[in-house]
Amino acid sequence: MFIIQEVIMYKMKMEMKSPFTTSFGTQYDREFILVEVKDENGLSGWGECVTSSLPLYSEEYTNTAWIFMKECLIPLVVHQQMNHPDEVFPKFEAYKGNYMAKSAVEGAIWDLYAKSKGTTLAKALGGSKQHIESGISLGIQENTEDLLQSIKKNVDEGYKRIKVKIEPGRDVSVVKEIRKFFPDLPLMVDANSAYTLDDVHIMKELDRYNLLMIEQPLTSGDLIDHATLQQQISTPICLDESIHCYREARQAIELGSCKIINVKIGRVGGLTEAKRIHDLCKEHGIALWCGGMLESGVGRAHNIAIATLANFTYPGDTASSDRYWEEDVISPLVEVHNGTIMVPQRPGIGYEVDLDIVNKYVVEKATF
Structure with missing residues (x-):
């Protein structure tokens, strides 16, 4: 109390x-x-x-x-x-x-x-992992050569999964080029709702490139269209902006709108609701990973804690503090070594x- x-x-x-x-x-x-x-x-x-x-x-x-x-x-x-x-x-x-x-x-x-x-915090939530795997999210870049160099740099640093942002006109050609140089790279794309069902031919083209998932291809509110799209493509759809709560996660699962869900603590209203979504997805065989919102160290620490729950099976977007910031608000900084983050063992979020x-x-x- x-x-x-x-x-x-x-x-x-x-x-x-x-x-x-x-x-x-x-x-x-x-x-x-x-x-x-x-x-x-x-x-x-x-x-x-x-x-x-x-x-x-x-x-x-x-x-x-x-x-x-x-x-x-x-x-x-x-x-x-x-x-x-x-x-x-x-x-x-x-x-x-x-x-x-x-x-x-x-x-x-x-x-x-x-x-x-x-x-x-990890143990308070019911987590048990001593470390979590870290992926990286790369924004849209005008120059594909710059993107390829950035991918190589992050692969060399040990990140376990690369996510590339896409939009109409910068999608299949970009992924095709990445696969030329990184044929076996654990790779996913994130559309941030940039497409419609009229673009199903693009999604089918992306099927050729052995992607881990396509994140949020269609508009956030349309679970039905996502279900229609998932029936037409083999690449798993991952929902992000569509899932704000347990109820929407349940509806997405029942409709067949996705095979994977990206849990962002802020988007779903907090750790309690994130835990409920985790348990629901575990029951129904829907894989999870923890997404990022370009957080400071405080939000990053919360992400690390929730990602220690058992059904967070894909590497998340939680990168090292110095990936985005010259200075972070926590000490010590979040660090990634060989693609993993050690879960802090001090009470609470584990950082000052x-x-x-x-x-x-x-x-x-x-x-x-």
């Missing part, structure tokens, strides 16, 4: 090491929110709201999440007594959507809970948040 004595929100803006391009556009920096919760004993737990500055990936973006957390979520938890973080998600259910904001507050409480029990770095990049702060 613990009491949430104080909640602090930090609106952050951090420049990325290099631009990252998807079919949604190009990101040069990340605007996101860190949430710190403190209990009556002075312990702190940390969560991250993985929104961006504009509502391109989902309806949420950083400014709306900031208001929603301040006005709706934090009043439900501050000065409240709790026994377990599984109590948080039901408290928030009356408010529609806003999953990334909900995830940030809930994630901070999960971290605090694990620390109060003297255990790791560096308040000096946080304060260097904070643009707004609120305390409750």
Whole structure:
């Protein structure tokens, strides 16, 4: 049992090491929110709201999440007594959507809970792995030669799986070129909803290249069209933006819309719901992996913890801290060695948040 004595929100803006391009556009920096919760004993737990500055990936973006957390979520938890973080998600259910904001507050409480029990967040969630495998996500690049060089660099660094972003006009030709030089590379593509069923011929062409999966080829809300497409191609479809909760995961499985699901903690509303989706998929033989949202070290640490659950069988998008950032907000940094990340063994998320770095990049702060 613990009491949430104080909640602090930090609106952050951090420049990325290099631009990252998807079919949604190009990101040069990340605007996101860190949430710190403190209990009556002075312990702190940390969560991250993985929104961006504009509502391109989902309806949420950083400014709306900031208001929603301040006005709706934090009043439900501050000065409240709790026994377990599984109590948080039901408290928030009356408010529609806003999953990334909900995830940030809930994630901070999960971290605090694990620390109060003297255990790791991974073990608190039921995870058992001592290390997780790491893949890498590469944005759309104008020059295929640059992409091939980037792939070689990451393969040489030991990353276990390469994901390449695609869009109409930069799809089959790009994959064909990659396969010329890397015929046996564990390779997948991510379309970020850039296609329709009118493009089924492109998806069938991609079948020729032995891909691990095609991630989110069609629009996020259309489970029926994804089911239709999956019947026509042999490459497994992986759903990302389509899955916001347990209910949508169940519907996708029943419709046959996918064979794999990418679980992003922020997208599904937090660790509690991510656990439920994990258990559902395990029961139905649907493989999982943990996706990334270009998180800082706080969100990255949460990803590492959830990926220790048994049914996360594909390498995730959690790369080393220095992959995207000149400076990260945690110590030690997340490091990848030979394509794996060792799961930290200190209580909670297993990393210390560096308040000096946080304060260097904070643009707004609120305390409750």
